[in-house]
Amino acid sequence: MKVVLALFGVFFGANANTRVTAALLAQFIEALHDNGGLHYPDVYMVGHSLGAHVAGYVGERIQDIGRITGLDPAGPLFENGDPRTRLDPTDATFVDAIHTDGDALSDLGFGLETPVGDFDFYPNGGMDQPGCPNQTSGKIVNIIATGLGASLDAPCSFTAYPCQSLVDYTAGRCTSCGSGCAIMGYGAQTGSSIHGVYYLTTSSTTPYCQN
Numbered sequence: 001m002k003v004v005l006a007l008f009g010v011f012f013g014a015n016a017n018t019r020v021t022a023a024l025l026a027q028f029i030e031a032l033h034d035n036g037g038l039h040y041p042d043v044y045m046v047g048h049s050l051g052a053h054v055a056g057y058v059g060e061r062i063q064d065i066g067r068i069t070g071l072d073p074a075g076p077l078f079e080n081g082d083p084r085t086r087l088d089p090t091d092a093t094f095v096d097a098i099h100t101d102g103d104a105l106s107d108l109g110f111g112l113e114t115p116v117g118d119f120d121f122y123p124n125g126g127m128d129q130p131g132c133p134n135q136t137s138g139k140i141v142n143i144i145a146t147g148l149g150a151s152l153d154a155p156c157s158f159t160a161y162p163c164q165s166l167v168d169y170t171a172g173r174c175t176s177c178g179s180g181c182a183i184m185g186y187g188a189q190t191g192s193s194i195h196g197v198y199y200l201t202t203s204s205t206t207p208y209c210q211n
Contacts, residue, residue: 015077018050022057029062040064041093049074049110052087052097056116059091060084067190068117070097075112087116094118094190099126118195121184123158123202125166131204156209158184160198169199 032038044067047055052070059065070087078086089095096119101111113126124130160182163174180194202208 015050015074018054019057022054022061025054026058026061029058041066043067045069045092046071047087048072052116053078056087056091056095059095065092067094067096068092069188070095070116072100072110073097073112073116075101075110078112079114083116086112089116089118089195094188096184096188097121098123098184100124100129101127115197119182119188120197121158121160121182122163122166122169122197122199123160123184125169125199127166130202156207157187158200158202158209160184160200162196163199164197166199174199 029038029040029043033040040062041064043062043065045055045058045065046069047053048071052068052073055068055070059068068087068091073087083090087095087097095117097112097115097117098121099111099113100123111126161174161176162178162180162182163169168174182189182194182196182198184198184200201210203210
């Protein structure tokens with residue numbers, strides 16, 4: 001319990017700096033726009049944990065950001081909070097999130113379970129990931145490997161199925177496309193109108209995808 005409290009204390013301090021970080025990042029992007037001809041719709045921000053919410057705050061400040069991908073958006077202090085205080089679908093033209101560490105804080109789960117994007121992906125139920133030790137450091141490595149990073153050069157796609165809940169996924173009810181499947185990772189269908197929550201199963205070793 002002491003370890004959890006210590007980690008939460010560090011997290012709380014870092015959380016206090018997210019809006020300051022976002023303000024500085026927004027100024028940098030605005031400078032690139034004003035002085036370098038950067039088009040806001042061409043901006044694609046990828047943020048892990050607190051970084052996902054930092055990206056959201058930037059999108060709140062700058063209209064027309066093209067895309068934000070949240071890799072395991074941070075949960076403590078954000079779960080069940082006002083959408084204005086975290087990443088949400090209004091922060092960019094397209095927002096997708098990959099949830100991989102939604103365990104309870106007592107189990108070192110620092111991820112957000114609440115959907116926060118146009119597409120929210122929950123690989124392996126969004127909790128512990130296969131092949132990773134039950135430690136935060138191991139989970140962080142897998143967050144990147146199983147999500148956006150692995151999707152860049154994987155020989156197969158991370159096909160995800162529409163699913164209402166973890167209960168349905170665990171019961172095996174989320175194995176067909178129904179109204180439409182989605183691709184998790186870099187290749188997510190940014191122009192698709194079929195938004196929602198998607199679940200999928202990944203492998204414990206490279207290339208991780210199974211489809």
